[in-house]
Amino acid sequence: MALSGMRGLSVFISEIRNCQNKEQERLRVDKELGHIRTRFKNEKGLTPYDKKKYVWKMLYIFMLGYDVDFGHMEAVSLISAPKYPEKQVGYLVTSCLLNENHDFLRLAINTVRNDIIGRNETFQCLALTLVGNIGGREFAESLAPDVQKLLISSSCRPLVRKKAALCLLRLFRKNPDVVNVDGWSDRMTQLLDERNLGVLTSSMSLFVALVSNNHEAYWSCLPKCVKVLERLAKNQDIPQEYTYYGIPSPWLQVKTMRALQYFPTVEDPNTRRSLFDVLQRILMGTDVVKNVNKNNASHAVLFEALALVMHLDAEKEMMSQCVALLGKFIAVREPNIRYLGLENMTRMLMVTDVQDIIKGHQAQIITSLKDPDISIRRRALDLLYGMCDVSNAKDIVEELLQYLGTADFTMREELALKAAILAEKFAPDLSWYVDVILQLIDKAGDFVSDDIWFRVVQFVTNNEDLQPYAALKAREYLDKPAIHETMVKVSAYLLGEYSHLLARRPGCSPKEIFGIIHEKLPTVSTPTVSILLSTYAKILMHSQPPDPELQKSIWAIFSKYETCIDVEIQQRAVEYIALSRKGAALMDILAEMPKFPERESSLIKKAEDTEGDTAELSAIKLRAQQASSALVVTDHRAANDPPQVGQLSMVKIPSINNMENNYGDQEATRANGIFGEGESQPHPPTNGHAPNAEILGDLLSPLAIEGPPSVSGNGILSEDDALALAPVGDQENAVKPMGDIAERFHALCLKDSGVLYEDPYVQIGIKAEWRAHQGRIVLFLGNKTTSSLDAVQVAILPPFHLKLELSSVPEIIPPRAQVQCPLEVVNLRASRDVAVLDLSYKFGTKLVDNKLRLPAVLNKFFQPIPVSAEEFFPQWRSLAAPPLKLQEVVRGVRPMSLGDMASLLNSWRLIVCPGLDPNPSNLVATTTFYSETTQAMLCLVRIETDPADRTQLRMTVASGDPTLTFELKEFIKEQLISIPTASRPAVTQQPQLTTPPSSASDPGALLAGLL
Template sequence: MSSGGGYRGLQNFINEIRQCQSKEGERARIDKELANIRTKFKSDRGLSSYEKKKYIWKLLYIYVLGYDVEFGHMEAVALISSTKFSEKQVGYIAASVLLHENLEFVRLVINTMQKDLVSRDENYQCMALTAIANMGGREFAEALSGEVLKLLISSSTRNVVRKKAALCVLRLFRRNPDIISSDTFALKMGNLLQERDLGVLISSMSLLCGIVAKDSQGYEVVVPKVVAVLERVAKGIDIPQDYTYYGIPSPWLHVKCLRVLHYFPVIENDGVWTKLQEILRRTISSAPIDKNTNKNNALHAILFESISLMMHLNMDSEVLWQCVTLLGKFVSIKEPNIRYLGLENMSRLSLVPEMMQTIKAHQEQIVVSLNDPDISVRRRALDLLFRVCDRDNSHEIVDKLLAYLTTADFAIREELALKIAILSEKFASSLQWYVDVIISLIDKAGDHVSDQVWFRVVQIVTNNEELQAHCASNVLRKLQDGSSHETMLKLSAYVLGEFGQLLRGEAREIFHLLKDRLGSATPAAKGLILSAFAKILVRCGDEDISQQIRETFQRYGTIPDAELQQRSVEYAVLSAKKEAATVMATMPKFPERESSLLKMMQPEGGEGSLPAARSRAGVDAAGDALPAAASGDLLGLDDAIEAAPVVPLSVAEPAAAAPQGDPLDLLAGLSVAEPTPAADAAQASVAAAADPFGGFQDLTAPQDAGGEGANARVEGGTVEGWYSKLCISEKGVLYQDQYLQIGLKADYAKAQGRIMLFLGNKHEEELGQVQISVPPVPAYRIQPGQVPASIAAKAQVQIPIAVSCVEPTLDVPKLQVVYRVKGDAVKLDLQVRRLKPATS
């Protein structure tokens, strides 16, 4: 805005705006000025060069104040075409700020920019490059990338222009990666890295980092050049004073070189590898802690990027051991930023098995960080403790986390409770210790403990008779101490109802403790308490207690809650029958199943499987399309359906690939409607009769017949047959032809259904224009999640769908799937199981 220094009218306008006493006054003054400028632009009298620039500057000032500027764009574009430098400068600045790539008349400036790029005036070239980088979209990339690349590569171009050209190419590449091919550009990039000017070198390294972050294949030839630049900077060879920061030679270029090397998995040249190792070792061995904060920041940026690169390159354990020792010093520093970075990088190093013992030596200091005032540091310390926990130190860490739980910030209590539950189960020295830890966890943080945790305790205690009396005694003690949290109450009601008889002479105490909490309990907890009363009534010989329980059933038999009313009435009637003792016997053992909590510990291809830099660049290992599985199951649909959780009804987003596990796992294990083995066998026999091949046994794509058209033909069954099976099963094939296979996994609960569709491309080519639509069925509300536009060859995507039935109907929910293959469109009309209406 300094160019406005000679515009008296502009200065007066700015002063008037600053002197406004209210927002309304400012708005009125701006509206008045906008009306005046609009009138001037529409006037038949031509404006002078001074007036054009003055009014454009005023519009720019109004825009940066946050007000909409809906005119003046064409006048700014016209200034760009001027032959006067002052007018062109104002035009380019205004266009860079006011215009964006989606405006149609932006195309009008492309020709002018092209002329400025090929001109001999470096000022014009710099202004054009800056504007292109700010405005450029795909159309700019296609039209101007050639000229920009020429400026970057040409040795006759001034360095100030080449710096801007490199960053401009990076912007255009991000909008349209096709403008650069590794076949032709890799060698040119290598030449750019031999530049002696550090400004050009830093810009070129930024460009290289952006390119290899997307795809490093073909750029292996630049690795020796990058290491040579790194050596030059690390040794301070030929570094101008202008690029020295607090005595550190160009730390920005140093970090960029290290970051680029993250994208290359292997360095094959022995000489280059030896040189790089030497540089990294020197960085680790000479990492002082300075009192100057700015210098420290630069040193730490280099150090932490070097550590990350060492991990990526799998350097020897001795070097990594030095890294851990150095990070241990950072963890003990009071400065929160340094402590955070130390904990973060120590977490990365914990992924290396050989480093675990060395990191555990700093366990006490990590625990101290749990009390840091900065919540980011506390979170990082918690993550690191979670990583370093094993069977040797699990008791110590879990005890410290339980003690910390009572003072922990509410923002991390849920995460902390989950981590305690996982660690106590994974590294339990005995089941009794595990049960005691979880009961203590529920007592201290019941609000933050998920139902899966107490479900798991019930499952383990039920399956292990030696724990039953101990667990019952433990929860009874908690109730006697005054614990009344809902989760603890539900666990206590279940355990004491099932195993309370093992505590001799405690029936009266159990009854009164539960009864005192019945009135204030939630409906879910009340249901479990009533169930516990029913079992006490059948097993207890105390007539006084029995009479009080019957009165409780009678009272709750008339309340508005249908669930509790039904329980009370049925328990009252059942307790009077001679079969009551048999019906109310202790629950049988649950089938052995993997804990859903431990499934969270399974590797998911996240941190550790990708270099830190790749994660930083936003390259996600899990996308909409799953990679092809082993040859026996090209689509991996069987495993995907087994592993995928059903998305909640409130979610209407694309599902992440390869989910960790089914969150309904433990719920299924504890459901009162859990099928008996006989029922399972009966259902399995029905399914086997309907599908002798077991549903998902053959998922491989058939061989395409030569000369075959794109007409889809149903394979492996019939649509009606698949639908019939899905009426009695919650997972299976919904549709299959020679191009596409659709699998379904669902969870139905009365009027609501949560469905996950698995669309697998069996074809050797991409399936395009994929759509899922919902034909109107008045009785149903169907909400499909986001659908990808295409499915890659031999890939699979997952689509969540929420279904609810809002009124009685004989209709079934319907879906319409459309895709295009070999130029032809295929439309599928499918249906899923009918739901019970919400009003029934």
Template sequence: MSRNPVHVNLAMQCIANIGSKDMAEAFGQEIPRLLVSADAIDVVKQSAALCLLRLFRTSPEVIPSGEWTSRIIHLLNDQHMGVVTAAVSLIEALVRHSSEEYRGCVSLAVSRLSRIVTSSYQDLQDYTYYFVPAPWLSVKLLRLLQNYPPPDDPGVRGRLNECLETILNKAQEPPKSKKVQHSNAKNAVLMEAISLIIHSDSEPQLLVRACNQLGQFLTHRETNLRYLALESMCLLATSEFSHEAVKKHQETVINALKTERDVSVRQRAVDLLYAMCDRTNAETIVQEMLNYLESADYSIREEMVLKVAILAEKYAMDYTWYVDVILNLIRIAGDYVSEEVWYRVIQIVVNREDVQGYAAKTVFEALQAPACHENMVKVGGYILGEFGNLIAGDARSAPAVQFKLLHSKYHLCSAPTRALLLSTYVKYINLFPEIKSQIQDVLHSDNNLRSADAELQQRASEYLSLSVHATTDVLATVLEEMPPFPERESSILAILKKKSGRIPDISKTPRAANPHASERPQGLGTSDTPTLLSTAGAAVQAPAAAAPTNTGLLVDVLGDLGGGGTSTAAAPPATNGAHPASPAGGDYGAAAAAVHDQQAAVKKFICKNNGVLFENDILQIGIKSEYRLNLGRVGIFFGNKTPMALTGFSTSVTLPDGLTNRLTVQAKPVDDNIDGGAQVQQTVNFELIEEYVGMPDLSVSFMYSGVQQKLHLKLPVTPNKFIEPTEMNSEAFFARWKNLSGPAQEAQKIFKAKLPMDASLGGRLAGFGMQLLEGVDPNPENFVCAGILHGRGVQVGSLLRLEPNKQAQMYRLTIRSSKEKTSQVLCDLLVDQF
């Protein structure tokens, strides 16, 4: 309130440095007034903008809406550059929180940017850095504009395009200083302008010019510039306007792959080759990547294998070329070829008659190498088991020769691969009766029939019995050729996206439709390798291992991420491995698993306030909550784990029928778009009227990759959250305990321990909300607690006693409360925590 601006600034410095919710609540109305006051001097406005930004990050509701929105936006017109610079930082944070409300900032930001770009460094002398006018403010404005699509107003759009053209023109001017600070400032503005051009993706001329400018940086002596140029060109390659311009730099990028000393720059070169690939250059790029793969860093080999496999499948004009590429991949980098890659080549060969004979001949030749990778044996075993008859007419690949070649690899392979080879052998019995006795000798050998591996033993005994007792017709039926796999798209792209968030979304490329996702080949055996039995046989598919999930997305918000459950309630188009579909299109209990995972996640929140509530390959939902008396505030954080935006995003928090008169809820709106890799927050306020059973419902709906996704979750707001801990001595506790002796005031449960009976018991009780009372119970093994449940106009005192019996691994839990039914509600909530 001081009239001395120095005192006002010091006060705001203090508020901003502490930046707590209490500070936000106490001064949330005062700081905005200082910010837009006509009497405030520039330095006070500047500090007010930054102080308000700090409080907004702590408590978003601190920013008033309505008329204040326009007044804050118009700070972009302030004559003092320092005020504008501080205001842009505040406005960008507000835009990310509520983009529609602050849409009016676009025209003012373009106007201010235009004035900076068209001015000379003499005009803005106080804000010029090494001959570059206001570079920090320019970058902030360009970044702010990337939160919106290109302006609809032709005048504003034309002015923005002029600004971007001017920045590109200035990049071509000779440097005004040889100092590195000059080029750094100039290039910082240029790279942010290119980011805005790529974001808009609507001006062909600007996109091509940006591409040409980045092309000059590809051979720059500065490693960082080469890195940034390659990274930005990956995005330009996905635009129909600049894709061809990017392709002109193919030779330079290939050269960078071969000569760059920095592995991160080589990685970006691989990414760019992947992004610029189309039907016209696929063979060249795939061959260059294969050549590089032999000497590539181990850290990027697996990712490169996936990229080569995707490109080979997507742009294969001749599937014999595709087969050659995949077999080369296995030969060069077999250890880095995932199961999905060799599953996919089998799917394609089985489904395409024109390539089956070539594939059989090629794998037969590949298996003759002295050092043959096990993945090659898997592919060879499967393909020869199905199509070995197509090359059996040649004496060099006669049935006996094929069998001898495969069996020479048998003892060098792991048990799952040997199980696959046994299936190949039994297929040979049907295809080539002349070598039946040789195969029966192998099946009958002690190594197989008495193998310590149950899968090998079972296959050997069943296949042997089948070959001895089945008639020719039965044998031919059971061991007939595998039917074509259902037409599914490749799962490799989904795996690649999991491994690297940098990969551009090639669904945006102006080329053929990108492969999305699929399951592994039909008929995975219990050894988790493709079986050669037909659908008339005993082929079943085992569920895949659960896919790794990224639990780091909310780390900056939650701190403690323990307790998140995963669910397939909104599985993405790409399979996440949690509940794969069966060959017939069925589902292995996905719905039940989703319900179970959600219930498990919610139960963990009964004794804690923060953590991950839900996670799948698309979305991560985190909870951070705080309670005071009968009021609660829950922050729900929605994190987009994909590089694509989630559009039409909406949520609703509702109360089931039994809760409507016992709890009130008020939810603030949430942004309707979540950019790739971004995170938004929704605040929901609750007030307890009286105790209840159940939880509020959270519904989430959004579009991902053109597919509507819906989630229905339980929000972990339970009555115990509204308990205030209460201190008591031993005398007061037992006097109160005795008074609460009515039958309806007590709830008791005796139950078996589900978790270890260790020191964490006290922590779980404290997390439930009551005060843990030390030294009150005569038995030091017991735990006693006290607390008051606060509802609207009502307070319910509650006492708790937990008696562990470590020898029997049992508990007796007793809760007494001053209000009927409250004890039972609290007892039912707590019993699952031990």
């Protein structure tokens, strides 16, 4: 950009660079835009030099990110200028400021065409560059023939032809009809004979677009492409400027091989032999070196060559060579190369002849499954999944099961789903398959979809020899102290149907089986209660004649649930207690389930449907698709419907495509425990008090207030002004605060007294008291100087959810004096927005204005009340789905021990309830929230940590109010992520006034009444 001689433009750029902040820059830009607008209105007085200068300024302002909504006509008019400097500015600024649909561009089509067909090569290049950047359909229809003439002209310099090729590519993409297929086959053949590599590279880009649209018309160009590759591979007649780290034009090599992949095959034997010779040279000549740039270029060529080898279905020897080369790549330290090696090896699986060779790298692929980079782990998982067959299924599935225990939350569901599919497809025997699925449920119950355990039940039901073994394994898992609810479901079903086959084994009598299953009843969700009731009926049926004590216990349970509010449970209880009185006839009524009809597994069908994109085969994503849809419970008997107990009521459990209680978060995770029901993806509440994600006040970030607020007589900002609060950056005052304002605020969020703000002249202390939905904050304003503070003004900018009333504040604070300002607070509803204290005063000639967040935050309206298991679980189960129960995986958490996290929750007025969750890695906490508009609301929180990775956890929050649930979840999340010192406030000293060292008085006594 030649700016010499434009002193005004240089001065403007210097002034912009010297601006101290964004506001000064904006004011200077606005001033300049106003000046330019004025000058453009008086166009008669503008010289070409002035117009050029102002258009340059417009471009510079546009590049700074400001909107330039005028002057477009002046920029376009410069295109028709006779001199190069003005024409250059016109073309450049037009291509930057306008897009292809702008009306002003139509005015320039004729001028652009005149420059293209003219004899001035410089003007031709400017015009072709403009069209290549922003040309649309109108340009394509008007200019395509002229651009084509330039491209095939023998009299044009290579520079012009190169730009013409790229310009024609743009026009072809906008309107493919501008290139006549019949006439362009021979012309492309001639262009591919071009010796100038610049023109050839541009022409190859055009050729790739043409052949992707219709390869049949360009068969004659295929040998030419091979000739180009031969020339590059042998480094024949390649200028030095087109050699990149010793590699002849890697960009042209990649484009050429990509073009060849659009042809279905290479039929001519000589051409095919020449092509494979080139590919062999590329495969043999590529290795990993220390230079990153050379690696990137050589590997781009190599991986395109691999894609071409697979496309052409090369001989097995070359395929084996490709696999061996990829095997070297997946073993190097550079993660990008490992990733590409795994990805391309997965593509090689489509070639049947090399699958056995790929198996030779199984150990290294399994090692990649434990790589620190999750992208590499995913590619390794996809590759293991694709290469699995009967010969190696046992080893691969066992590795996946072993890895499942340490895998991060984001991969566990995909791991579980793929392990289940592989176990079903390649199981050497059905007992091994049952072992695998039960291990999956035990290690990752939350990540095992219902389809998986439905399928196990179908296999067991249809194979009599498998039934005793499956029942015995289910009995063994029930002995564990903490098992997932899915394990309770499958174990209860199997033992209900087949526990009588274990009657002679120790610990397997009907009474013992009933006892160990019944222990799980208080902790399961409503659908599982239905299954357990059916299991009890089956146990009673198999124990005919019944044990009186066992019969009495089961009848007591049925009687209890005869009045259950859930219709399904109530119906089962009523029917079972009536049937159980029929004596021996119960054996016929509750006979064993018949065999299921043999149908294809829905899991395997899904796997086959998505075989082209194995990376997308994830149950996490299948569940995520359900998050926004209605929760539906199916009641039909399909291939993977839930197994039924007896021939009575249908157990309403959804299939994977109709889930009642599933996680919507794609990264949803949960450690094994007793909380069996799933929760969908959290959505912000949609009721009248729903917080807007755009304007939610961030409890942990500074607030900004632009412009002077209008304050009512009681010192409270009006609602309209309060809503106008915007997030702000640093406040510029001549007087700098002492200490970290943010740390002081965070400390006061956890305690009720301390110093909120301090500078050399004033100190603001706080003492607060909170009861239910009301609070009282006393502000202590202390003058630290020997002079008075004048023009003191205090205003409160309240958020919508708080009602605040501030007492009057004196305009003058005498020397060394302290004033108290009570502030009454009433909480109307749940929100994380914070009130802002706007304090301004004058000390001498200095005017100080500070806006400080007040610690009237969400947790101040909590009252920690411990609850028992009998109180907790009914409430937890009743809040079964969003928006009353929300769940989210939180990453980037400050690592801490479980004890520290419990202390942190207690500091937020949430009380940790030990013993509610048998998993020692989980925490359960409760609190009660108070507001004026609602009754006291119990809040339930469950935090599941990953012992292997303390930087992530999964949090589930439930309450009877959607807004409260969302706000509490976000509050805890922000505290865990955004405040690394939240549990250890930096400001712990008692508030006291300080004075310069020269003062002999004791200012600390001024705040003696603060605490």
